[in-house]
Amino acid sequence: MIDRLFGVFLLLLGLFFIWGGASLEVPFSYDPLGPKFFPIAAGGLLSLLSLFVIAKPKKIDFPEFSTLVKTGLIILLLVIYQFTFNVLGFLIATAILVFFMSRIFKGTSKQALGSAIGVSVSVYLIFGILLDVPLPHGVILNFLLGVS
Amino acid sequence: MEVLTLLGHGFGTVFQPINLFLVFLGSILGTLFGALPGLGPINGVAILLPICYTLGLPVESSLILLSGIYYGAEFGGRISSILLNVPGDAGAVFTTLDGYPLAQKGLAGPALALSGVASFIGGTIAIVGLTFFAPLLATFAIDFGPSEYFVLMVFAFATVSALMGSNPVKSLVGVAIGWMIGIVGVDSTTGVMRFSFGEAELYDGFEFLTVIVGFFAVSEILLMLEHHSSEHFAMPKITRIYVTFKEILYCKWTILRSSVIGFVVGVLPGTGASIASAVSYTLEQKLVDKEGTFGTGDMRGLAAPESANNACAGGALVPMLTLGVPGSATTAVLLGALMLYNINPGPMLFVDQPVLVWGLIASMYVGNIMLLVINFPLVRVFTKILQVPYWLLVPSVIVLAFVGVYSVNSSTFSLGMATLLGVLGYFLRKLHYPMAPVILGFVLCEIMEDNLRRAFAMSGGEADIFFKGSINITLWILTLAIFFVPMISKFISKKYALGKK
Numbered sequence: 001m002i003d004r005l006f007g008v009f010l011l012l013l014g015l016f017f018i019w020g021g022a023s024l025e026v027p028f029s030y031d032p033l034g035p036k037f038f039p040i041a042a043g044g045l046l047s048l049l050s051l052f053v054i055a056k057p058k059k060i061d062f063p064e065f066s067t068l069v070k071t072g073l074i075i076l077l078l079v080i081y082q083f084t085f086n087v088l089g090f091l092i093a094t095a096i097l098v099f100f101m102s103r104i105f106k107g108t109s110k111q112a113l114g115s116a117i118g119v120s121v122s123v124y125l126i127f128g129i130l131l132d133v134p135l136p137h138g139v140i141l142n143f144l145l146g147v148s
Numbered sequence: 149m150e151v152l153t154l155l156g157h158g159f160g161t162v163f164q165p166i167n168l169f170l171v172f173l174g175s176i177l178g179t180l181f182g183a184l185p186g187l188g189p190i191n192g193v194a195i196l197l198p199i200c201y202t203l204g205l206p207v208e209s210s211l212i213l214l215s216g217i218y219y220g221a222e223f224g225g226r227i228s229s230i231l232l233n234v235p236g237d238a239g240a241v242f243t244t245l246d247g248y249p250l251a252q253k254g255l256a257g258p259a260l261a262l263s264g265v266a267s268f269i270g271g272t273i274a275i276v277g278l279t280f281f282a283p284l285l286a287t288f289a290i291d292f293g294p295s296e297y298f299v300l301m302v303f304a305f306a307t308v309s310a311l312m313g314s315n316p317v318k319s320l321v322g323v324a325i326g327w328m329i330g331i332v333g334v335d336s337t338t339g340v341m342r343f344s345f346g347e348a349e350l351y352d353g354f355e356f357l358t359v360i361v362g363f364f365a366v367s368e369i370l371l372m373l374e375h376h377s378s379e380h381f382a383m384p385k386i387t388r389i390y391v392t393f394k395e396i397l398y399c400k401w402t403i404l405r406s407s408v409i410g411f412v413v414g415v416l417p418g419t420g421a422s423i424a425s426a427v428s429y430t431l432e433q434k435l436v437d438k439e440g441t442f443g444t445g446d447m448r449g450l451a452a453p454e455s456a457n458n459a460c461a462g463g464a465l466v467p468m469l470t471l472g473v474p475g476s477a478t479t480a481v482l483l484g485a486l487m488l489y490n491i492n493p494g495p496m497l498f499v500d501q502p503v504l505v506w507g508l509i510a511s512m513y514v515g516n517i518m519l520l521v522i523n524f525p526l527v528r529v530f531t532k533i534l535q536v537p538y539w540l541l542v543p544s545v546i547v548l549a550f551v552g553v554y555s556v557n558s559s560t561f562s563l564g565m566a567t568l569l570g571v572l573g574y575f576l577r578k579l580h581y582p583m584a585p586v587i588l589g590f591v592l593c594e595i596m597e598d599n600l601r602r603a604f605a606m607s608g609g610e611a612d613i614f615f616k617g618s619i620n621i622t623l624w625i626l627t628l629a630i631f632f633v634p635m636i637s638k639f640i641s642k643k644y645a646l647g648k649k
Contacts, residue, residue, distance in 0.1 A: 002579070021342075025340070026340055027338075033601045033604045035335035035337070035338050035342060037601075038597045039328075042328050043328075045324045053321070058580070060579055062578065071373055074370060075567065078567040078570070079564070081563065082560050082563040082564045082567065085554070098543040101542055101543040102542075104373075105372075105537075105539040111539055115544075116543075123547055134558055135551070
């Protein structure tokens, strides 16, 4: 079922690329083919192939429900990480991410807390200080340090 | 012997202290990534590449480190296969078949040592092959024009879809998706925006590093939820960590044959270590397994896949360095790394970048020796590290990968894209779409389209340019032939199965 559903997604993606490629406005092209052809070809190939997938779906065993919930949680954590990265700063955002990831992978609260502090601080020291990668301090730390 | 002079210069590059250190680091990290279940060479390269790039390492040093991780991982994949019956990466699946029974017999130490020696021999034979074969192929490939290049890509994608995974349809879907990810962004010849949705950060297309971190770090982690961490496995006792000459001599023909097979399979575009080890194992089983001891702890059954998958790593670099067409998923990422440094891959690489090419080749000789040497005393350390619990390993991997992606242009947008592609990668992998075609399609998309359009521009829109010249004809014949390979191998295995009954 999921295989067929994904096949439909592929078909839509393929059609979208055909449409998107065909509706590109090209003011001037130096070559006879132009930038339209390749997206249309890729979209066409994908749409064609997706028909095979839709016609003959295979049975896929997905993991049990609790694992899927965890998968969803990890994705959510990563999205939250992206949006808190600049506001909370690298140290705090990373510590939060690592703590919950650790918990999802069956660490005890103590182990998770240890990894959260350990990973965020050591990565900050190595990358932020030693290798000079500009990692954001975040609003709170900047306020405490008196930097605007 | 011009080759030897150039190789000598290469050793000059490698013996600079920084590069020597990077070979060492690459070997250690590679062994680790290979040994940790769930992480393989491609994950190692995906995580380390952004870091190399931000560090501002010169391109030859980056490549020395990254390819060290590549062949080091093929070396390390055997450790968890033998000790835990859990293949460290896809190439090590066949190592479990005889490696684990050996460990159960109390021969874990000798099995590790023998497979180490087999890996070393396989790796070295492949590098010798690379040293002499690659420059030849490069001189031949200099005659390639745009149309030849395009047909070569068609051939590469044909081998990928025919040989990778079980279902050619799904492999080709992967290729198409790879192209689509590659199409996004500004078209280099006309300046037209394609599929960038008005998003400024997509004008240059998907960042290469974001894509590989998404596909090989994020999606890997989502899949790791289903694996089991190795901390709960009972480790077999390791007694003597050496192997006798008698044992090596017992396997000598197996090792030599498998190394050659591994190298040849590696050279074919798009076929990775998993195919090399599968082919060599089945062949050895047919050739030397008279008593039916394969699968019950036969030393030869262990030596075959191990020498093959290490030889494959060397072989896969041949088409990547000479033709700009990667021989496996990991070399596709290495190729992307070259492009990141604004180096155009292709036959001119040997002429334009001798320091890079020969430094890399020389570093592999050194790296292989290092791997052999560090593997004996450090095997106990590696088995300890194997037991790193997932609750520490997984968050560390994702944080390292994300810091790398972020640091490339200090943007959190890339982090979001990596997550998005990670989810896509998760579904693709769950639904048995192989990832190698996707990454190959993505990396080769621009070159393929450029050459296609250039060829048409040269011919004035006539398609017959793709069928002119002996190179084109040969490539088309090879492309057709490759589609018969799966049929033939199915036929042979059917016959073989019948014969056994």
